[in-house]
Amino acid sequence: MGKKPKAKRPPAKGARKGFRMKSAPRRGRDDALPSREEILKFLRESDGTAGKREIARAFNIKGDARVALKRLLSEMAEEGSLSGSRKDLREAGKLPPVTVLEVTGRDNDGDLIAHPAVWSADDGEAPSILVLTHRARGEERDAAIGVGDRILARITRLEEPDVEGHRYEAEAIKVLPRDKRRMLGIYRARSGGGGTIEPVDRRELRAWQVRTGNDGNAKDGDLVRFDLSARNRQSVSEARVLESLGNPHDQRKISLIAVHAHGIPDDFPAPVVAESEALEPYAFNSDDGRTDLRAIPLLTIDPIDARDHDDAVFAEPDTDPRNSGGFIVIVAIADVAHYVRSGSRLDKEAQLRGNSVYFPDRVVPMLPERISNNLCSLREGEERPCLAVRMIFNAAGEKRRHAFMRAVMRSPAKLSYQEAQAAIDGNVSEKCAPLMNHALRPLWQAYAALSRARDVRQPLDLDLPERKILLDKEGRVDRVVVPERLDAHRLIEEFMIQANVAAAETLEQSKTPLVYRTHDEPSKEKLKALRDFLETLDFKLPASTGLRPEAFNKILARAKTLPVPELVNEVILRSQAQAEYTPGNIGHFGLNLAKYAHFTSPIRRYADLIVHRALIRALKLGAGGLEDQEALRLTDTAKEISDAERRAMAAERETTDRLIAAHLADRLSATFEGRIAGVTRSGLFVKLKETGADGFIPVSTLGQDFYTYIEEAHALSGSRTGETYQLGDAVTVRLVEAIPTAGALRFEMLTPGKKGSFAHLKGAHKFRRRPGRRR
Structure with a gap:
């Protein structure tokens, strides 16, 4: 028999995959420890994780000398020359060869800049790292890197800082999944x-x-x-x-919680601001191909506190005898594409933001103030470039034709909704008096015709009033109001809808790529849940799979006879799909429109800017049109701006919750009137009548009973007492806890449940809860 082969020694830890051991002076057991400089040089040149064990192996340190090495490394850490952990040491202030980075912005040349995702303050200021701009490899090789991404990257330290002062370059190994929230x-x-x-x-x-x-x-x-x-x-x-x-706890900073939690960019990088400041105001030139609309009284009608104005409207009777009783309507929109060109720093930043975000105490704009509040704002009495659509409607409010133009305008007046409505109602202000006959009255006459067509079209007619938080001079919540819904609001809304339809029709006809605003019909699952609920009210929704908004409107009209019509409005709203941006068209279910694209707010929505560029390209209206490369990315762009919109909605909702929770925090034990706004297996959500605030009542606090969750009826029912709490019920509650930073309120129920049995429903005994205790 041959000799038994020797067992292979396991590889040294320092020699494991991903680690290449650099040469180092080998020392005997009695040799002196390596110097501080030798240790730092070894760590600097190591290609992988290096800790105390790797240092000891590299310098042949054994036995009692390892204790001395440990002491030396501790001293170096205390001195600030080493950082990291026992198993992952590095020179203080230096990056490991592979690490996770957060892409935070762009430098003056537009190149991506990143910072370490984790950095100790003890190591000084976090280094700025230049990200090489080719795509990541591995599983995410097709994902382009953008601002806000987290990447696993291989780091190279430069011998000398580059012209921008970067000491490191990073080559992305993999784009990591984005955190939904910070x-x-x-x-x-x-x-x-x-x-x-x-x-x-x-x-x-x-x-x-x-x-x-x-x-x-x-x-x-x-x-x-x-x-x-x-x-x-x-x-x-x-x-x-x-x-x-x-x-x-400073209410003036509460919106910043949502800004940071959702990673919403709230400061513009210096190069973006510099690019906006360098833009020249538009000066009309009769040779630039623009239509001159300066003599037409295009009015801006906006909220009383609006700071920017991106749409203006005009109407007049059509004098064409073939269109008796018809109207000509012009909708003019700020020409943002004139200033924000594809591929510019301004454009990249706007695409990253996706939309402006509106909080009670601040606005996080999509574009710098130089553009949004100045160059592109349709200010009273000032010339502004615009993209306008001229639409002709018949007496029934049906659009017969339309045409887009690149134009220049000068609005004669900036009006609030309230001021314009008051003038039409007979309370004419000094400002409105000269506008009545040739501007305001024709607008309302045209709107009367368009509203008739809207009634025939029958978009989804939900009645869900929106609350507005009013702040005092110190930035704290003063009160919460429900603004009155005026015909002036509806007029502007309907004119904007018609302009958006015209944009989609023009681009589709010209076969130009665009981003549609789409809204799918409710899913089968949501329709089934809605039908089950409506049966508890003795309402029936037709069983047809091709339901249109008209069917829901009939239910909503019947619901007005109920004590709680808000209940049906809320449940029908929850059955609807979420609107989004897509390069493919499926129509807009809620508006009951076959073609729809956002065109009217390019100052605050990137989708509208894309549509503007597409129109400029399709109609050959000059510079600033949609680029080929931009058109190829529309699928990705549509998803990004849809995600940005959802992010903004969540941030705005959470800020409202936090502000109201802070407002109510000093009213513990107070009682409030409200309605049940949500029912789950674990408890009830109650919306207060006074403020619209939402709070929770745990099922364990409802009373001495077994509570059954009845999904079809949106209700909790006591199996012993028969007391039932259902979505929409009016209740009185006591505030027992308020957590402003979380926007959380907890209530105690003071109203006994109503008597009623839901045992006949097939899901009635699916979920039970233990008897609760009143607290």
Whole structure:
């Protein structure tokens, strides 16, 4: 028999995959320890993770000398020349060869810039890293890198900083999935160092531990942005503070919670601002091909507190005898494409933002103020470039034809909805008096015709009043109101809808790529749930699979005879699909339109800017049209701006919740009138009549009974007492808890449930709850 082969020694840890051991002086057991400079040089040249064990192996340090090495490494860490953990050491202020980066913006040349996703304040200012602009490899090889992305990257340290001051270049290995939300919380400091973070997200039920040194210099009670670091020996994830955002109880800063939580860009990079400031105001030139509309009284009619004005309207009777009783309507929209060209820094930033975001205390605009509030705002008495559509309607309000033009306009007056409506109602202001006969009355006459066509078309007619938060001079909630819905609002809305339809029709006819605003019909599952609910009210929805809004409108009209018509409006709203932007057309179910595209708000929506460029391209209206490369990306662009819209809606809703929770925080134990706005297996959501605030009542607090969740009826029913709480019920509640940073309210039910049995429904005994206790 031959000799038994020797067992192979396992590879040294330092030689594992992804780590290449650099040569280092080999030392005997009695040799002196390596110098600080030798250790730093070794770490600097290592291609993978290097810790105490790798250093000891590289320098042949064994036995008792390992204790001395540990002491030396600790001293270097205390001196600030080393950072990292025992298993992942690096020179302080230096990046490991492979790390996670967050792409945060662009430099003056438009190149992507990133910063480390995790960086200790002890290491000084986080380095700025130039991201090489080819695509990531691996599973995400087809995903282009953009601002806001997180990437796993290979880092190269430059011998000398480049002209922009970057000391590192990064080659993306993989684009990591985007976090839907950034992690925000309230930092609670401990005496002796470190602390905990209480999350502001009401859905997160735990607190996170923060070690000493990972607090990012946050103060007790600060709102912080944090990330989770590696788990400790007890397999518990720990938090590292990335940024302190200040006092979360200052109502003037509450909207910043949503801005940071959703990663909404709120500051424009200096190159973007510089590009906007360099733009020249438009000066009319009769040779530039624009139609001169300066003599036409195009009025801007907007909210009383509007800062920018991107649409203006005009109407007059059509004198064509073949169109007796008809009207000519012109809708003029700010020509943003004249200033914001495809591929510019302004364009890239606008696409990243997707839309403006509106909070009670601030606006996070899509475009810098130089454009949104100045160059593109259709200011009273000032010449402005515009894209306009001239539409001809017959006496029944049906559009007969339309034509787009690139034009120049000068609005004679800026009016609020209230001022214009008051003038039509007989209370004519000094400003409106000269506009009545040739501007305001023709607008209302044309609207009367268009409203007749709207009634025939029958869009979905939901009645869901929107509340508005009014702030005092200190930026705190003063009161919550429901603004009156005026014909002036409806007039502008209908004119804008018709202009949007005309844009979609023109682009579709010319076979020019565009982004539609689409709204799918309700899904079969949602329709089934809606039918089950309506049966509990003895209402019937037709069984046809091709339902149109008219069928829902009949239900809504019948619901007006009920004590709680809001209940039916709310449930029908919940049955609807969500509108979105798509390059393919499926129509707009809610508006009952076959073709629809957003054209009327390019100052605040990127989708509208795309449509403007598409029209300029299709109709050969000059510079600033849709580029070929831009057209090829419309599928991705449509998804990005749809996501941005949902992000904005969530941020606006959460800010409203937080502001009202802060407003009510000093009214604990007060009683309020409200309605049940949601029913789940775990409890009831109640919307207060006074403020529209939503709060929760846990099912465990409802009373001494077993409560059954009845999905079809949107109800909780007590199996012993028969007391039932149903969506839409009017109730009285007591406020027992308010958490402003989370926008959370908790109520106690004071109204007994109504008597009624839902045992006949097939899902009635599917979910049970233990008897609750009143608190």
